[in-house]
Amino acid sequence: MRIGIVGGGASGAYLAIRLKELNPSFNVTVFERNDRLLKKISVTGNGRCNYANLGETKGKYNNDEFANRILDNLPRKDLIDNFERYGIHPTKIDNLVYPVSLSAQTVMMMLEKRLEQLGVIIRLNEDVLDYKKDHKQYTLITNKQTHAFDVLVFASGGKAYPQLGTNGAIIELMRQHGYLIEEPSPSLSPIKVKENTKKISGQRVKCSVSLINNNKLFYEEDGEVLFKDDGLSGIVILNMSTKINSLKDKNNVKVVLDLAKGYNNIKKEEYEQYVHPKIAAYLIEHNLDIHQISFSFKAFYDYNIAEVSHGGISVNEVNNNLESKKEKDLYFVGELLDVDGMCGGYNLMFAFASAETVAKAIK
Secondary structure, three states, X not given: OEEEEEOOOHHHHHHHHHHHHHXXXXXXXXXXXXXXXXXXXXXXHHHOOOOEEOOOOOOOEOOHHHHHHHHOOOOHHHHHHHHHHOOOOEEEEOOEEEEOOOOHXXXXXXXXXXXXXXXXXXXXXXXXXXXXXXXXXXXXXEOOOEEEEOEEEEOOOOOOOHHHOOOOHHHHHHHHOOOOEEEEEEEOOOEEXXXXXXXXXXXXXXXXXXXXXXXXXXXXXXXXXXEOOOXXXXXXXXXXXXXXXXXXXXXXXXXXXXXXXXXXOOOHHHHHHOOOHHHHHHHHHOOOEOOEEEEEEEEEOOOOOOOEEEEEEOHHHEOOOOEEOOOOOEEEOHHHEOOOEOOOOHHHHHHHHHHHHHHHHOO
C-alpha cells in the first residue's frame, strides 16, 4: 500500500514511524515544504520539548471530549515507552515529561534516525499544491511533480510559527475542497490589552489570574505574568488565550490580576512591600487595587509569536479514526484539526495520539 503524508512535523513524522512499525510492507512517503523535518519541535517547551504530561487531560482542550477520546488511543505510558525505544529517554519535572537531555534537538534527531531505519521516503522542499481522486487512487500535486497514493494523510499543522513553515495553506486548500473550516486564530499567545502597560513592560509577577466574560468568572489560574509594552504574557496568560478562543463574544472579556493573594488590608503606601516598586508606582498612579487589576482584552499577538493556532478542519468532518467523512482513505491529524490545548505538552500529546489513531486504522 502506498501512503502519502503531507507534513513532516510531530504528527506526520510519528505517523510515518508507526505505520512502518505496524506494517513494514507499506510504502510511506512524507512531504515537507521545509529543508528539514520537525522544525517546530525545536521550539517546543522553550527548546526542551515537553512531549507528554502525566496530569489531568480533561478540560485542557477545545473540543475537549473529542480530543480526550483520541488521547485514549495512545496511553501516555505507551508514548513514553515508544520514545524510549527511539533513544528518547524520559525525565520528569512534576507532571511534565522531557527528554533526559532537556533538548528538543534530541527528539528531532532520534525521530529522524528512526525514519531512516524504517526506510520512510522523505521529500524535502516539496510543497503540496492540490490533490485529486481518480477511482480508488489519489494524485498528489506538488511544486515539483505528481505522485500516486492509495491513502493520503494531511498532517500539515495550523498557522502558528509561519517562519517554521506552517503557513495554513493546507487549511485553505481543504476549504476549496468543501471542508468545513473553523476560522483559525492565534492560541497559546500573549494578549494585547486596551490599557497602557508600557511603564511596567518587562516586569514579572506571580499572581492569581481570573478570566471574566460578560462580568462572570469564566476561568482562573495562578501563575507568572510578564507585562509587555502593550499587553500580557507568561504561561498563565497563554492558557488564558486558549480559553478566550473558546468564547464566541470577545468584546467584553477582561483579565483580572490579584498581585497579593492571601494578604489582606494592604494600604497603597504598602504596595511596594508586595510587588516591585515599578509595579507599585503604576498601581498608585492609576488608582488600582493590588487585588483586582483589570485589563480589557484587545487582541492576540501575531501567529509568529503564538505557539499553536486555534481552529482548522472541523472535527465534525472526520470519523472516530480521523478519516474524512467525505473522502474515503483520506485522513487528518494533529494541529490541522480544530483541536488546541493548554501549555504543558498537551498539543504534542494530541499530535502523537492522532497519528497513532490513523496508524492503527490504515490496513
